Amino acid sequence: MNDSYTQLISYVENQMPFNKHLGIRIRHLEKGFARLYLPYQPEFTGDPRRPALHGGVLSTLVDTCGGVAIWTCCEVEDAIATIDMRVDYLRPAPQGSLFAEARVRLLGNRVGNVQTIIYAQDCQDRIIAEGRAVYNIRRRTKS
Known part of the structure; x- marks a missing residue:
């Protein structure tokens, strides 16, 4: 794993308060791809009568x-x-731990498009949710 990925993992897992609170962990990175793990917490339950995650x-x-x-x-x-x-x-x-996998579908200089799937830890073939998102990229120039 290259040094920039190590820095990215540290930043996402330890320096972003909401991610740290939820316990999000990065399991795999490669250019244009990420796999994240979210360990189960009982507080993630939406309606306890179902029971299912919120x-x-x-x-x-x-x-x-x-x-x-x-x-x-x-x-x-x-x-x-x-x-x-x-x-x-x-x-x-x-109610259990989740994985998410995201792939960059289109990357421009200022905008990127990604497709993501979520599945339960014990069943990768059974997709729970799919997402598509567009992100703004603001490049930081090094001084």
Whole structure:
């Protein structure tokens, strides 16, 4: 793993307060691709009568994984911000840990487009949600 990926992992996992609070971990990075892991917490449950994870947890994972995938094509110092995002909830998310995988579909100088899938830890073939997002890229010039 190259040094910029090591810096990116440290930044996403340890210096972004919301990601740290949720326990999001990066499992794999390559240019244009990211795989993230979200360990289960009982507080992620939406309606306990179902029981299923809250859709906001899934959308957060889609957004974070997509942003990280874009970041693999940029410098760690660049700023990545979500412009637009859509999440299709395909089935209830079981109470358990989740994975998300995002692939960059289109990358311009200032905008990137990503597709993300979410699946349960124990069943990669059963997609729980799919997301598509567009991110703004603000390049930081080094002084």
